Amino acid sequence: MLEIKNVYKTFNAGTVNEKTALDGLSLRLEDGDFVTVIGGNGAGKSTMLNAVAGTWPVDSGSILIDGIDVTRLPEHKRAKYLGRVFQDPMMGTAPNMQIAENLALAARRGESRTLRAGITRAELAEYKEKLKELELGLEDRVTTKVGLLSGGQRQALTLLMATLKKPRLLLLDEHTAALDPKTAAKVLKLSDKIVAENKLTTLMVTHNMRDAIAHGNRLIMLSAGRVVLDIAGEEKKKLTVQDLLQRFSTASGEEFANDRALLS
Amino acid sequence: MKKVLAVAMTAVMGLSLAACGGSSSSAASSSAASTSAPASSAAASAASGSGETYTVGICQLVTHDALDAATQGFKDALEEALPGQVKFDEQNAANDPNTCNTIVNAFVADDVDLILANATASLQAAAAATEDIPVLGTSVTEYGVALNIPDFNGTVGTNVSGTSDLAPLDQQAAMIQELFPDAQKVGLLYCSAEPNSEYQVNTVAGYLQDAGLEVEMFAFTDSNDASAVTQSACDYADVIYVPTDNTVASNTGIIDGICQPAGVPVVAGEEGICAGCGVATLSISYYDLGVTTGKMAAKILTGEADVSEMPIEYAPNFTKKYNPTIAEALGITIPDDYEPIVTEEEPAA
Amino acid sequence: MANLASFFNALPGAVSQGLIWGIMAIGVYITFKLLDVADLTVDGSFCTGGAACVMLITSGYNVWLAILAAILVGMMAGLATGLLHTACGIPAILAGILTQLGLWSVNLAIMGMKANQSLNVSNHELLVSLRYLQDVSKGERPIWQHPIFVAALFTLVLVVILYWFFGTELGSAIRATGANPNMARAQGINTNFNIVLGLMISNGLVALSGALLAQYQSFADINMGRGSIVIGLAAVIIGEVAFSHIFHNFGLKLAAVSIGSIIYYVVIQAVVSLSEINTNYLKLISALIVAIFLTIPYWKGKYFAKPVKRGGSSHA
Numbered sequence: 061m062l063e064i065k066n067v068y069k070t071f072n073a074g075t076v077n078e079k080t081a082l083d084g085l086s087l088r089l090e091d092g093d094f095v096t097v098i099g100g101n102g103a104g105k106s107t108m109l110n111a112v113a114g115t116w117p118v119d120s121g122s123i124l125i126d127g128i129d130v131t132r133l134p135e136h137k138r139a140k141y142l143g144r145v146f147q148d149p150m151m152g153t154a155p156n157m158q159i160a161e162n163l164a165l166a167a168r169r170g171e172s173r174t175l176r177a178g179i180t181r182a183e184l185a186e187y188k189e190k191l192k193e194l195e196l197g198l199e200d201r202v203t204t205k206v207g208l209l210s211g212g213q214r215q216a217l218t219l220l221m222a223t224l225k226k227p228r229l230l231l232l233d234e235h236t237a238a239l240d241p242k243t244a245a246k247v248l249k250l251s252d253k254i255v256a257e258n259k260l261t262t263l264m265v266t267h268n269m270r271d272a273i274a275h276g277n278r279l280i281m282l283s284a285g286r287v288v289l290d291i292a293g294e295e296k297k298k299l300t301v302q303d304l305l306q307r308f309s310t311a312s313g314e315e316f317a318n319d320r321a322l323l324s
Numbered sequence: 325m326k327k328v329l330a331v332a333m334t335a336v337m338g339l340s341l342a343a344c345g346g347s348s349s350s351a352a353s354s355s356a357a358s359t360s361a362p363a364s365s366a367a368a369s370a371a372s373g374s375g376e377t378y379t380v381g382i383c384q385l386v387t388h389d390a391l392d393a394a395t396q397g398f399k400d401a402l403e404e405a406l407p408g409q410v411k412f413d414e415q416n417a418a419n420d421p422n423t424c425n426t427i428v429n430a431f432v433a434d435d436v437d438l439i440l441a442n443a444t445a446s447l448q449a450a451a452a453a454t455e456d457i458p459v460l461g462t463s464v465t466e467y468g469v470a471l472n473i474p475d476f477n478g479t480v481g482t483n484v485s486g487t488s489d490l491a492p493l494d495q496q497a498a499m500i501q502e503l504f505p506d507a508q509k510v511g512l513l514y515c516s517a518e519p520n521s522e523y524q525v526n527t528v529a530g531y532l533q534d535a536g537l538e539v540e541m542f543a544f545t546d547s548n549d550a551s552a553v554t555q556s557a558c559d560y561a562d563v564i565y566v567p568t569d570n571t572v573a574s575n576t577g578i579i580d581g582i583c584q585p586a587g588v589p590v591v592a593g594e595e596g597i598c599a600g601c602g603v604a605t606l607s608i609s610y611y612d613l614g615v616t617t618g619k620m621a622a623k624i625l626t627g628e629a630d631v632s633e634m635p636i637e638y639a640p641n642f643t644k645k646y647n648p649t650i651a652e653a654l655g656i657t658i659p660d661d662y663e664p665i666v667t668e669e670e671p672a673a
Numbered sequence: 674m675a676n677l678a679s680f681f682n683a684l685p686g687a688v689s690q691g692l693i694w695g696i697m698a699i700g701v702y703i704t705f706k707l708l709d710v711a712d713l714t715v716d717g718s719f720c721t722g723g724a725a726c727v728m729l730i731t732s733g734y735n736v737w738l739a740i741l742a743a744i745l746v747g748m749m750a751g752l753a754t755g756l757l758h759t760a761c762g763i764p765a766i767l768a769g770i771l772t773q774l775g776l777w778s779v780n781l782a783i784m785g786m787k788a789n790q791s792l793n794v795s796n797h798e799l800l801v802s803l804r805y806l807q808d809v810s811k812g813e814r815p816i817w818q819h820p821i822f823v824a825a826l827f828t829l830v831l832v833v834i835l836y837w838f839f840g841t842e843l844g845s846a847i848r849a850t851g852a853n854p855n856m857a858r859a860q861g862i863n864t865n866f867n868i869v870l871g872l873m874i875s876n877g878l879v880a881l882s883g884a885l886l887a888q889y890q891s892f893a894d895i896n897m898g899r900g901s902i903v904i905g906l907a908a909v910i911i912g913e914v915a916f917s918h919i920f921h922n923f924g925l926k927l928a929a930v931s932i933g934s935i936i937y938y939v940v941i942q943a944v945v946s947l948s949e950i951n952t953n954y955l956k957l958i959s960a961l962i963v964a965i966f967l968t969i970p971y972w973k974g975k976y977f978a979k980p981v982k983r984g985g986s987s988h989a
Contacts, residue, residue, distance in 0.1 A: 139861035154852035165849050169861040178845035415952045421894040430946045433682030445894055452794050452891035453803040472791035516781055517895045519789035545777055
C-alpha cells in the first residue's frame with residue numbers, strides 16, 4: 061500500500077541549524093493497516109507524514125502509494141491519494157468559508173476544478189447526513205463560517221473532509237494534541253469509527269503512549285529519523301507503557317524524551 | 325450607525341439621479357443662456373462696462389513656477405480688462421491627471437463662463453467635459469496632439485482655443501550651434517512621461533542633424549533614474565539640450581549636480597530650467613503667455629470674439645538669456661545680445 | 674463656487690467617476706480580500722487598459738473590441754505578476770512592484786512612446802464620456818447613454834458574473850487558496866495556478882476600469898494609474914465599514930465596494946465644490962478619508978462596545 065524506501069531529508073543543510081530529520085527511513089504499510097506512530101522530540105514523526113504528503117521534496121529515496129511512485133509529485137497532486145488532519149485545528153479548514161463549502165472543496169479532491177457549481181443541492185443534503193453522524197449539531201449550521209467553530213468541531217470537520225472522498229491513505233498528525241482531554245477523546249473515538257467503517261489505511265502520529273497502544277493494529281516508534289520499533293498483532297495488544305519505554309531505550313540506546321508524552 | 329450611513333448613501337444616489345434627471349431642465353436653460361450669449365454679443369459687450377460679472381474656472385495641473393506664472397498673467401490681464409467683474413475659481417490637480425476630471429466636472433456643474441485649462445491634461449479633461457463653455461488652454465505645446473486633431477491647422481474650431489508655450493525650436497537648435505561651434509555630439513535629455521517633450525526633442529534633433537551634428541536621446545522616467553540617465557548623457561555629449569519639460573523643471577538640481585562637475589554645458593528650452601541647470605536658453609515668459617491668454621478670455625467674455633474662430637496664439641516675444649553663475653563656472657563666453665537671468669535667491673550659491 | 678447647488682449639479686459626474694473606479698476597486702477586492710495578496714500591479718495595469726483602449730479606438734477599431742483588448746492586456750499584466758510570484762518565488766508585493774515598474778515602459782510603448790494620448794470625443798462614439806453627462810441633460814442623447822447608467826450596468830453585469838464564478842468549483846478553489854493555502858493543497862488544489870488566475874482576473878477588471886476612465890476623460894496618460902491601489906483599497910475599506918453589517922451575500926459585498934468608491938468620489942467632489950480648500954491638499958484629504966474609515970470600526974470596538982447581555986432574563 062504505502063512504501064517509504066530509504067528516505068533522507070535534511071533541513072537547513074550547510075548552516076548551523078542543520079538538522080537531519082529523516083535518516084534513511086523505510087516503512088511498508090499493508091492495505092487496511094492502522095499504524096500509530098510515536099517517538100521523542102524531533103524523532104521525525106511529523107516529518108515522515110509531510111514527506112508522504114509532499115509538503116517539500118525529499119533529498120533521496122522514494123515513496124510509493126499503491127505501487128505508484130509519488131516522490132516527485134507536487135503536494136496538490138498527491139492529495140488525491142491522501143486524507144490529512146493536522147495538529148493545528150486552524151490548518152485543515154478555510155475559516156472564512158462555510159461548513160458546506162469546505163466539505164464541497166474536500167469532496168472534489170483529486171478532481172479538476174471546473175466551472176460547474178461549487179456545491180449542489182444534492183450534496184448539501186448528503187453533507188447534512190454526514191454531519192449528523194458527528195453528533196456535534198453541525199448539520200443545522202451548514203452555512204456557518206468555519207472560523208466560528210471550536211477547535212474540536214474543526215478537527216471533527218477536518219476528519220470528515222479528509223474521508224469524505226475515500227483516501228488511499230489517511231494521515232493523522234497529532235490531530236488531538238491541541239484539544240482538551242475530553243474533546244480529544246471524542247475526536248479520537250470518531251477517528252476510530254471512521255477508519256473502521258471505511259477500512260482506511262491510516263498513519264496516526266500521537267504523543268500519547270496509551271492512545272498509541274489502544275488504537276490501531278500496529279505501532280511504530282521513530283528515533284533520529286528512522287524506525288526503531290515495529291510491533292504488530294497480538295504482541296501489540298499486550299503492550300504496556302512501561303514495556304514501550306524499556307524497549308525504546310534498548311532499541312535506541314537512550315532515554316525516551318518527549319515533553320508531552322510522559323506527562324499524559 | 326451603519327444603517328444611517330446606508331440610508332445617507334441611498335439618499336445621495338437618489339439625489340444624484342434626480343440631479344441628472346432634473347438638470348436636464350436647468351442645463352437646458354443654461355445652455356440656452358450660453359448659446360444666446362455669443363448671439364447677443366453686441367449686448368454683452370455693451371454690458372461689459374456696466375459691471376456684469378463673470379466666473380472663470382482655472383484648472384492647473386501642478387504647482388510649479390512656469391504654470392503659476394501663466395495663471396498669474398492670465399488673472400492679471402483679465403483683471404485689467406474687466407476690473408472687478410471677474411470671479412476666479414482656482415483649482416490645482418496636484419499633478420494627478422485624473423483629478424482634472426473632478427475639477428472640470430465641478431466647473432461645468434457650476435456653469436462657469438470660461439475655463440482656463442493650464443497644461444495638457446487639464447485641457448483634455450475640460451475639452452471632454454463641455455462643448456458649450458469656452459475653454460482656453462495655456463502652457464500646452466501642441467494642440468493638435470493634445471486633442472487628437474489630425475491635420476491641425478492652428479484653429480481648433482470648437483469651444484477650445486488658447487496659447488502654446490512652444491519656443492521656436494529651430495532658433496533653439498541654432499543657439500546650440502552659436503554658443504558651442506566646436507560641439508560634435510548633442511545629448512537630448514528629457515522625461516518620457518511628459519506629453520510634449522518627445523515632440524520637442526525630435527524636432528530639435530532634426531535641426532541639429534541637418535546641421536551635421538550627432539545627436540542621441542536620453543529619456544528618464546522620473547526623479548529616481550534622472551541622475552543615472554543624466555550621467556550617461558554627460559558621458560556621451562559635448563552639449564546637452566533639455567526641452568520644456570515639467571519633470572526636468574522639478575529636477576534641475578540633479579542635472580546641474582552632474583553636468584557642471586562633468587563640464588558639460590546644458591542648453592534649456594525654458595527660462596526656469598535654465599536658471600536651475602542651464603547655461604543659456606531662448607526664453608518665453610509664461611507670465612506673458614498667461615497675459616496673452618487673459619486678453620483672449622476678455623474678448624470671449626465680452627462677446628467681442630467667438631472662441632471657435634480664434635486661432636492658437638503664441639508667446640509675444642522671445643529673449644536670449646543666460647545663467648551667469650553656471651556660464652562663469654564653465655568658462656563660457658556669452659555674446660552681448662544675451663540677457664542674464666536674474667534669480668531672486670540670495671547669492672549664497 | 675461654495676454653494677450646495679453646484680455640488681448637486683456636480684454629483685452625476687462624481688458618481689460616474691466613482692462607478693468607473695469601483696470596477697477597479699472590485700479587482701482590488703479580489704486580490705486583497707479573496708486571495709489575501711496586496712497586488713501593486715494595478716498602478717500599472719490601470720494605465721495599460723486605458724492606453725490599449727485609446728490606441729485601438731483612435732486606430733479606428735470598435736469600442737467594444739478596444740475594451741476587450743484592454744481586459745486581455747490587463748490579464749497579461751496579472752499573469753506576469755503571478756508568474757513572478759509563483760514560478761520565480763518572488764514575494765507578492767515585490768512581484769507586483771516589478772510588474773508595475775516594467776509596465777511603465779510597456780504603457781509608453783503601447784502609446785507610441787508618448788506620455789499622453791488623446792481621444793477626441795467628437796470623432797468617436799464612446800461608451801462613457803464626461804461630455805455625455807451634458808449631452809444627456811440637454812436631451813441630445815438618450816438617458817441610457819448617461820455615464821452613470823452605463824457604468825452601473827457594467828458594474829451590475831460584472832457583479833453577477835463574479836458572483837456566479839466564485840460559486841463554481843474553480844472560483845471556490847481560488848477562495849480556498851486565499852483563505853488557507855495549506856488546506857487548499859491538502860484538498861488537491863493547485864494554489865499557484867489559482868493565485869495566477871486570481872491575479873489575472875483582478876488585473877483584467879482593473880484594465881477594464883482604466884479603459885472606461887480613459888474614454889470618460891478622453892485621454893490616457895502615463896500617470897493615470899498612479900496611486901490607484903490607494904483608491905481601490907479606500908473603496909474596499911469604505912464599502913466594508915459602511916455595509917459589512919447589512920451586506921452578507923458575496924454579490925452584495927462586491928456592490929458595497931462599488932458604493933465605497935462612489936462615496937470616495939462624492940467626498941472628493943464635495944471638497945472641490947463646496948470648500949475653499951486648495952486642491953493641492955486633495956491627496957491629504959484622500960488619506961484622511963481612508964484613515965477615518967479605518968478608525969471607525971476600531972474605535973467602535975474599543976470605546977462603544979455594547980455590553981454583552983448575560984443570561985438575558987434578569988436584565989431584560
